[in-house]
Amino acid sequence: MNKGRSVKTTLLNAPYVVWSVIFIIIPLLMVAYYTFTANVEYYDISFSTADGTSYSYEIDGATVNNIEEAKEKALEQAGLSGETAANVTFSEAASQSRTEFTLEYFREIFSKDIGRAFGRSFLYSIIATALSLVLAYPFAYVLSRSSVKSQKMQMMLIMLPMWMSMLVRTYSWMNILEKNGLINNFLELIGLEPVEMLGTPAAVILGMVYNYLPYMILPIYTVMSKIEPSLHEAAEDLGCNWLQKFRRLILPLSVPGIISGVIMVFVPSISTFYISQKMSNGKIVLIGDLIEARIKNNYADGGVNVGAAMSLVLMVIIFICTIIMNKFSDDDGGNIAI
Amino acid sequence: MKIVKRLITFLVYAFLYAPLIIMVLFSFNSGRSTMVFEGFSLKWYETLFSNNVLMECLQNSLILAVTSSVIATILGTLAAVGVYRLKNKYISGTIMTVNNIPMMNPDIVTGVSLMLLFVFVGTFLGLAEKTNFWTLLIAHITFNIPYVLLNVLPKLKQTDKNLVEAAMDLGCTPNQAFFKVVLPQINPGIMSGLLMAFTLSFDDFVISYYTSGTDFRTLPLYVYDIVKKPVKPNIYALYSIIFILILLVLIINNFVLNGTSKKESSGRAKKVVSAILAVVILVVGVFAFKGCETTHSIDGLQAEYSREFEGTTLNVYNWGEYISDGSDESLDVIAAFEQLTGINVNYITYESNEVMYSKLKSNSDSYDIIIPSDYMIQRLKNEGMLQKLDFSQISNYKNIDEQYKNLYFDENNEYSVPYSVGMVGLIYNTTMVEEVPTSWTALWDERYSGDILTFNNSRDAFAIAQKVLGQSFNTENKADWDAAAELLKKQTPVLQGRVMDQVFEKMEGGNAALAPYYVGDFLIMQEENEDLDFVFPEEGVNVFVDSICVPSCAKNYDAAMMFINFMLEPEVALANAEYIGYASPNTEVVNHPDYSYKDNEYLYPAEEDMPNVEYFYDLTPEIRNYYEKLWVEITSK
Numbered sequence: 001m002n003k004g005r006s007v008k009t010t011l012l013n014a015p016y017v018v019w020s021v022i023f024i025i026i027p028l029l030m031v032a033y034y035t036f037t038a039n040v041e042y043y044d045i046s047f048s049t050a051d052g053t054s055y056s057y058e059i060d061g062a063t064v065n066n067i068e069e070a071k072e073k074a075l076e077q078a079g080l081s082g083e084t085a086a087n088v089t090f091s092e093a094a095s096q097s098r099t100e101f102t103l104e105y106f107r108e109i110f111s112k113d114i115g116r117a118f119g120r121s122f123l124y125s126i127i128a129t130a131l132s133l134v135l136a137y138p139f140a141y142v143l144s145r146s147s148v149k150s151q152k153m154q155m156m157l158i159m160l161p162m163w164m165s166m167l168v169r170t171y172s173w174m175n176i177l178e179k180n181g182l183i184n185n186f187l188e189l190i191g192l193e194p195v196e197m198l199g200t201p202a203a204v205i206l207g208m209v210y211n212y213l214p215y216m217i218l219p220i221y222t223v224m225s226k227i228e229p230s231l232h233e234a235a236e237d238l239g240c241n242w243l244q245k246f247r248r249l250i251l252p253l254s255v256p257g258i259i260s261g262v263i264m265v266f267v268p269s270i271s272t273f274y275i276s277q278k279m280s281n282g283k284i285v286l287i288g289d290l291i292e293a294r295i296k297n298n299y300a301d302g303g304v305n306v307g308a309a310m311s312l313v314l315m316v317i318i319f320i321c322t323i324i325m326n327k328f329s330d331d332d333g334g335n336i337a338i
Numbered sequence: 339m340k341i342v343k344r345l346i347t348f349l350v351y352a353f354l355y356a357p358l359i360i361m362v363l364f365s366f367n368s369g370r371s372t373m374v375f376e377g378f379s380l381k382w383y384e385t386l387f388s389n390n391v392l393m394e395c396l397q398n399s400l401i402l403a404v405t406s407s408v409i410a411t412i413l414g415t416l417a418a419v420g421v422y423r424l425k426n427k428y429i430s431g432t433i434m435t436v437n438n439i440p441m442m443n444p445d446i447v448t449g450v451s452l453m454l455l456f457v458f459v460g461t462f463l464g465l466a467e468k469t470n471f472w473t474l475l476i477a478h479i480t481f482n483i484p485y486v487l488l489n490v491l492p493k494l495k496q497t498d499k500n501l502v503e504a505a506m507d508l509g510c511t512p513n514q515a516f517f518k519v520v521l522p523q524i525n526p527g528i529m530s531g532l533l534m535a536f537t538l539s540f541d542d543f544v545i546s547y548y549t550s551g552t553d554f555r556t557l558p559l560y561v562y563d564i565v566k567k568p569v570k571p572n573i574y575a576l577y578s579i580i581f582i583l584i585l586l587v588l589i590i591n592n593f594v595l596n597g598t599s600k601k602e603s604s605g606r607a608k609k610v611v612s613a614i615l616a617v618v619i620l621v622v623g624v625f626a627f628k629g630c631e632t633t634h635s636i637d638g639l640q641a642e643y644s645r646e647f648e649g650t651t652l653n654v655y656n657w658g659e660y661i662s663d664g665s666d667e668s669l670d671v672i673a674a675f676e677q678l679t680g681i682n683v684n685y686i687t688y689e690s691n692e693v694m695y696s697k698l699k700s701n702s703d704s705y706d707i708i709i710p711s712d713y714m715i716q717r718l719k720n721e722g723m724l725q726k727l728d729f730s731q732i733s734n735y736k737n738i739d740e741q742y743k744n745l746y747f748d749e750n751n752e753y754s755v756p757y758s759v760g761m762v763g764l765i766y767n768t769t770m771v772e773e774v775p776t777s778w779t780a781l782w783d784e785r786y787s788g789d790i791l792t793f794n795n796s797r798d799a800f801a802i803a804q805k806v807l808g809q810s811f812n813t814e815n816k817a818d819w820d821a822a823a824e825l826l827k828k829q830t831p832v833l834q835g836r837v838m839d840q841v842f843e844k845m846e847g848g849n850a851a852l853a854p855y856y857v858g859d860f861l862i863m864q865e866e867n868e869d870l871d872f873v874f875p876e877e878g879v880n881v882f883v884d885s886i887c888v889p890s891c892a893k894n895y896d897a898a899m900m901f902i903n904f905m906l907e908p909e910v911a912l913a914n915a916e917y918i919g920y921a922s923p924n925t926e927v928v929n930h931p932d933y934s935y936k937d938n939e940y941l942y943p944a945e946e947d948m949p950n951v952e953y954f955y956d957l958t959p960e961i962r963n964y965y966e967k968l969w970v971e972i973t974s975k
Contacts, residue, residue: 012417012419013421015416020433027448113974116974139346164361166543166558278840282840296693299696311444311451318443318444
């Protein structure tokens, strides 16, 4: 009986375990692989001159555009650049490639500029997370204390904006914040000076808060709605004022929700690329923007490797942050926990 | 206290819904602007349903969201039950840790890592084409499962074990006990997991961006893709429909259905039912509208085009918004070709030469037609990625202007047929500048500080600095690039931003005074804002020729020749030239009496007004890498 059961348990777990290994673990190993390897393209050029001397050169593919240029370069290296084709016979000229271990890409991302982008992403996402918490926490509390019917309705209202494309929502914000946008038009109408909004760090942070606020509200609301109404009454009966009630009852019980929420806002914020690009007029470059740009612009010649290296470091940073966050929580329930 | 509570609730909802209300409002705008409301109109809703590509993407998004969320829910629920039953804490702990990885990982890392896997496996196994739906499906399932698992597992932990035992005591087999006792109890968790998975999948952009191939595009990818042209309110119209539909379902659910049901579980079930209903309505709606396609035909060509390739599928890979698509009463070129020849065209778009190149390099997909720019053709040719064209099958090649033949990237006219010609220049708002700019240095002018835009694209941005410094675009001297980079760094303080597609909104709305961009796009902007004018700066400008090529991976060579010939037909080329707004290399277009840009002073400058032009050449990988690194330095200051 017991054995049969465990076999069945294995069967239940098997599909997901296999899936996780193939599509979660292996891809991460691939990221590491691309970080530390380079695909080196080179040309093998061998030729001999009329007097019978033969030469053989390996020309780095990165320094030439095509095989003709590689041949020229080989001749140059042999000190024969002036030779006419009649005097030189190419016996071998082929494009080759090999994979090499390298630390070049990894080193590249520790440059000052990329470091700055990391720092900026970190700072902005922390501010965005804090602001989301400030907005979401009282809201979730009010929500959890309203009627059951209203709660259900409001849950859906919170989810609804997430159905709209993030891109469209961001575009809509751009209309509002643009130099001649809706807010500035309104300010002008009532005789005030226009304010520069789009293109500032504040706009980027606003974009982050806007897009990820529901991820903060939902987990906090979930834990708060589990606090029995009788506990509230008990606290009040025992003479707690609202501050004491908050400090001794609500806050401690809502910590797991806060932690989930913080992680769920922090992670997408630190890695975003579309929001920062659009809300900053392309002026504020975050780490996500760099990953995207390098992979897009020079995929085949190192871009994908640098992108992988930045992803790897980003991932490590987030894992460390998450582990630290989870130290604050001893909950093993339905929340995100490593 | 009550007021404070109301205020908080109001603030959060106002914040969450403000952009959505703006979106709905501007979907009814009669103008193209998404900032100035010009009047009420339903035209964007009308164009919406005539835009087949958009509708197809919506359909794809729904298909993907439904399949991936259902599969993820099944797998995730199985896994949750499995983990719940596991006795060994270490194993279940490990599974849960791995489960958390996709949630903990930034989307961009998940996307990149899966992309690397797919590319690796793709090149390793030489997988057949058409894997795009599957890669997306796998990616979506992968990031959905953890959310299902985390919704179901807590519900499982809440179930009363005694109930299961009671059921078995009453004669149930373990399976029966599971289906009759456990499943109903964890059902709410499964349903909310399903709903969450659907939501995430429907809206996902980042992961899809990296894992999608090109023949299966979802709605968010489409929205992102239309970057070379202005974003039109028809996207707003589409999302307004989705928004209002869901809102309606919600309201009906809460105010009509709720009156009759008091039990929580049945209410929840109803909610899920109505959510599913909404999806079904959407899907049916999309298919219904897909059905009413208009017919497009060109008379008099039937004799010249055989139907010998009827039924084959031709993969055409082009820039976004770079072909006449039937909007605004234009000719739907693809539909006309399909009708004429019976060939199915799978039309796919890219946003830059580099993206196209990396897709060609990394994907095992086969493309039959690509339309790269000059320098990219040079690179592709050098790398043996192009096929020679059979000009005997392209009789309309005679329509191409001699000056666009034998260009540097295809000296002997073997590989390419020019499609569109463009030049970069300086757009300015006459009301915002003090004098007419004549030089690129206007983009460094402190008087216009905060009103200056530039390209958010390394090579184009460098090109401007290079001309100011009197360099060639194609210098392979690193010191030249360093000098250009220094100059670009000096520009940063006066810049309002680095933009690509946003330039339309910026310039049309009078949000910026100066911006470099492509001349054809200037003409589109000028239609919206008459204060705009254009100049070719004296230092010289970049000229580019986008040409039709056939990559070596093409599988339908003869059908591709037929397509190229069709694209050169006077009527087709005219429709494309009108739609794109760039100069046409086709003499039949340039001399056509109906051509609205005929003799346009910007597209076809007279000999004496012709600016100094230079082409981009392909640079060595070393230089490409070098200026990309400099670009990071410039932009991340």
